[in-house]
Amino acid sequence: MKPLLRLLPYLARYRRTLLWGLLTVVMSNVFTVALPVFVGRAIDVLKTGIVSGTLHRSDLVMYAGLVVGSSLIAGFFTFLTRQTIIVVSRHVEFDLRNDFLSSIQKLPLSYFQVTPTGDLMALATNDIGAVRNALGPGIMYPTDTIMTFLLVLGVLLYTDWQITLLALIPLPFVSFVVYRLGKLVHEKFEERQEQYSRLTTRAQESLSGIRVIKTYVREEHETRLFRDLSWDYLRKNLVLARVQSIMWPLMFLLIGFSLVITLYVGGGKVMDGRMTIGTLTAVFAYLSMLIWPMIAFGWVINMLQQGAASMSRLVKTMDVVPEIGDTADTNHGITSITGAIEFRHMTFRHHGAERAALNDISLVIPAGRTLAIVGYTGAGKSTMVNLLPRLYDVTEGAVLIDGVDVRRIPLKVLRGAIGYVPQETFLFSDTVADNIGYGVDRATGEEVKEAAEIAQISHDIEEFPRQYDTHLGERGITLSGGQKQRTSIARAVLRKPAILILDDALSAVDTYTEEEILLRLRRVMKGRTSIIISHRISTVKEADQIIVLHEGAIKEQGTHDELVTLGGIYAELHRKQLLEEELEQL
Numbered sequence: 340m341k342p343l344l345r346l347l348p349y350l351a352r353y354r355r356t357l358l359w360g361l362l363t364v365v366m367s368n369v370f371t372v373a374l375p376v377f378v379g380r381a382i383d384v385l386k387t388g389i390v391s392g393t394l395h396r397s398d399l400v401m402y403a404g405l406v407v408g409s410s411l412i413a414g415f416f417t418f419l420t421r422q423t424i425i426v427v428s429r430h431v432e433f434d435l436r437n438d439f440l441s442s443i444q445k446l447p448l449s450y451f452q453v454t455p456t457g458d459l460m461a462l463a464t465n466d467i468g469a470v471r472n473a474l475g476p477g478i479m480y481p482t483d484t485i486m487t488f489l490l491v492l493g494v495l496l497y498t499d500w501q502i503t504l505l506a507l508i509p510l511p512f513v514s515f516v517v518y519r520l521g522k523l524v525h526e527k528f529e530e531r532q533e534q535y536s537r538l539t540t541r542a543q544e545s546l547s548g549i550r551v552i553k554t555y556v557r558e559e560h561e562t563r564l565f566r567d568l569s570w571d572y573l574r575k576n577l578v579l580a581r582v583q584s585i586m587w588p589l590m591f592l593l594i595g596f597s598l599v600i601t602l603y604v605g606g607g608k609v610m611d612g613r614m615t616i617g618t619l620t621a622v623f624a625y626l627s628m629l630i631w632p633m634i635a636f637g638w639v640i641n642m643l644q645q646g647a648a649s650m651s652r653l654v655k656t657m658d659v660v661p662e663i664g665d666t667a668d669t670n671h672g673i674t675s676i677t678g679a680i681e682f683r684h685m686t687f688r689h690h691g692a693e694r695a696a697l698n699d700i701s702l703v704i705p706a707g708r709t710l711a712i713v714g715y716t717g718a719g720k721s722t723m724v725n726l727l728p729r730l731y732d733v734t735e736g737a738v739l740i741d742g743v744d745v746r747r748i749p750l751k752v753l754r755g756a757i758g759y760v761p762q763e764t765f766l767f768s769d770t771v772a773d774n775i776g777y778g779v780d781r782a783t784g785e786e787v788k789e790a791a792e793i794a795q796i797s798h799d800i801e802e803f804p805r806q807y808d809t810h811l812g813e814r815g816i817t818l819s820g821g822q823k824q825r826t827s828i829a830r831a832v833l834r835k836p837a838i839l840i841l842d843d844a845l846s847a848v849d850t851y852t853e854e855e856i857l858l859r860l861r862r863v864m865k866g867r868t869s870i871i872i873s874h875r876i877s878t879v880k881e882a883d884q885i886i887v888l889h890e891g892a893i894k895e896q897g898t899h900d901e902l903v904t905l906g907g908i909y910a911e912l913h914r915k916q917l918l919e920e921e922l923e924q925l
Contacts, residue, residue: 343473343647345654349431350474360423361482367416368486370409372494375628377405379621420479428475436467439653445661448730449690454656457540462656465535466649469528473646480639491625498622499614505600506626509593516593520586524640527579529648534575538568594629601626663729663750670747676756677741678837678868679706680727685736687722695734696722698891704884706741709869711879713909714888720872721762723888724840727870728754740838758836760844762872764823771800772807775829782833793859794829796822828856832863839869857881876913885909 350357381402443450443459495503545552545561552561605622608614665671681704687697697719704710712720725731726738729745738745745753758778766774775790776782787807791797799822803809811818818826824844831839841860857878860869873879880899887895887908895907902909 353427363416363419370413372490375621375624379617382617424479425475432471442657455540458536461536461539469649506597509596528645531575676837680704681739688734708883711882711885718888719891756837758831758834759840762842790829790833794825796825
């Protein structure tokens with residue numbers, strides 16, 4: 340139950356509503372507990388009146404009115420209980436869901452590289468739902484149960500303490516059953532939730548990779564894998580259900596013993612004249628009222644155990660300390676960036692890797708200049724530019740912007756000054772306009788269109804059914820690869836960033852379109868620091884400076900003409916691409 344203590348700050352926000360809710364629980368129970376008294380007295384009045392012949396219908400009407408009135412008032416307060424405590428649980432669920440999303444968005448890329456998306460989806464849906472159940476019913480029913488138990492016990496002791504003590508004998512066994520089986524429920528629920536995460540992960544991957552699945556005719560294979568995972572989930576659910584199903588019959592059995600004891604002892608007292616039938620009826624009614632608290636107790640224990648298991652899973656993610664973020668060394672006086680970049684003896688090694696991805700990189704990029712990075716696949720080009728917006732932090736050395744270590748620049752300022760088109764294009768299931776304007780608050784239609792023209796996507800958009808209001812599918816599935824890249828370029832251009840990074844952002848467009856985009860981009864890049872990564876020499880040859888990365892180190896550096904003359908890796912890439920172009924023309 341310890342993980343549930345983490346919810347106290349959330350509950351504290353709604354403490355006034357919760358207090359009102361607890362008060363309504365008390366009032367509801369007071370009027371509910373009064374019902375058996377009225378029923379018992381009505382029975383005694385009925386018996387006495389029949390025997391003596393003095394029964395008046397008005398007496399029955401009075402007691403009937405008291406029963407109905409008490410029931411209505413108790414029902415009204417029960418309604419208010421649900422309108423306060425249950426509503427608070429929904430508010431806490433809302434807050435917890437937002438905090439969970441906020442916390443995972445602060446985590447570095449390295450976390451998402453080892454954590455399946457399905458796990459996070461399961462936490463955000465199923466587990467948060469289980470926590471809400473532990474909060475709403477988990478607060479309401481224990482309070483209701485305790486109040487009912489105390490009030491009923493007090494009345495029973497006052498009515499006949501001997502019968503009450505005898506009837507309570509089985510109750511410690513009920514507590515023992517709940518305690519032992521509750522621990523087992525906790526374990527089985529955790530196993531079920533872990534299996535649910537695996538099931539969700541597989542479903543998410545199958546849907547995201549549907550094109551690959553269809554292309555390779557692996558529908559039956561995926562269906563079989565999903566069915567196996569579903570069967571495991573079903574088995575774990577059945578194990579949990581079996582454990583829970585044992586609890587209820589045992590509790591009913593033990594509570595039944597209380598009723599048998601009451602009937603035997605109380606019946607003897609009625610026969611001896613030491614108790615009226617009305618009083619015995621009231622005692623039975625009160626004992627029946629104790630059945631629900633006992634059942635609710637077991638049910639609540641189940642929910643609390645499940646909620647605790649889910650909260651512990653949530654806490655593991657929410658307590659992950661972001662490796663990258665503002666610290667005490669952050670200079671919050673920095674509010675803007677010019678764009679001068681320096682890599683100073685920088686070395687980077689991925690977590691757990693033996694070999695450095697980048698080794699002792701030293702490079703200066705003056706503000707407003709364009710740097711191009713080329714090299715074979717796996718040379719470390721994307722990793723190098725990922726260090727600028729601090730998607731990763733350097734292992735050794737430093738990356739500086741405007742002479743300041745990027746680790747001292749406020750993260751919001753740093754990333755807000757960078758327009759980044761990553762190698763893997765991602766578009767949201769939204770309109771074209773909203774995708775282009777994603778990085779800017781309240782972008783105007785004219786600004787969106789201007790950015791689209793620069794990226795050479797405007798003509799394509801105008802041919803769409805609803806033009807800029809056309810809704811794209813998931814991950815922009817309705818667009819071609821080249822259209823996706825150009826839309827991403829427009830998104831980056833619209834920000835008018837101090838630093839523009841294009842990571843192989845023109846690989847899916849033809850040579851003619853590439854030239855048109857670069858022509859317009861040069862106007863945008865003028866006065867801005869730009870970094871272009873590409874495998875095409877035609878893309879980078881106009882850059883102010885070109886570096887060739889090979890096995891994580893800078894092997895060549897200079898302008899296009901200088902590197903061609905050098906006759907190294909760059910010259911070899913240039914010769915191959917010229918040959919490819921000649922072959923295409925033939």
